[in-house]
Amino acid sequence: MLISQRQRPPDTPIPTILLGGRPVPLQIYLSILGVEVNSVLTFTDHIRTIARKAAWKLSCVRRVSHLLDSQGITTLYAAQVRSLMEYASLKWSSCPPSYLSLLDKVQARAQRLIRLKALQDQLLPPLQPLQQRRDVAGLCVVYKTHKQHVPHLAALRQPWARPHGHTTRTAATRDHQLIVPFARTETSLRSFLPRYTRMWNRMVQQT
Secondary structure, eight states: OOOOOOSSOOSSOOOOOEETTEEOOOOSEEEETTEEEETTSOOHHHHHHHHHHHHHHHHHHHHTGGGOOHHHHHHHIIIIIIHHHTTTHHHHTTSOHHHHHHHHHHHHHHHHHHHHHSOTTOOOOOOOOHHHHHHHHHHHHHHHHHTSOOGGGGGGOOOBOOOOSSOOTTHHHHTTOBOOOOOOSHHHHHSHHHHHHHHHHHHHHHO
């Protein structure tokens, strides 16, 4: 795979790479543990793929919906559809909101299907938003990294913020805040460490 920020491939020919005397074909993306990364190191193609697969699985749920009640459809959706849309979500959550909305549309269709199967006087709680579930998962990872010191998450550890030398409204929570890593682009700002470090600091200030 040729990693480049160019919209068009370079004019210069790409040399053939041989492995065991056989040419290695050039790939437009890599799939690592089920997560696709394209040549510009984004996950937009991966989001399209899982949105399409989730929509297909939801259509299968709709075909058997006449055999289930609202609770059965909710359970089947959470097990077969939502689990697909949440696999490794903290890795690709830096995608633009326009791509993440593709997953929200699938959940909205599932919510409508659940409401159609509900009884007349039955009150159904709405499905938890996917972004909220991703945020809770991200904060749990930050807590396990910095409070529980889980060994395999040590690479995500950020330095603690220095305490204020004078008394302020936020000085009491300063010892529990983290230094937010620098991010130059919007994509970097949405990535795991900058996003959830800022969210952790806001949560600490509010509690």
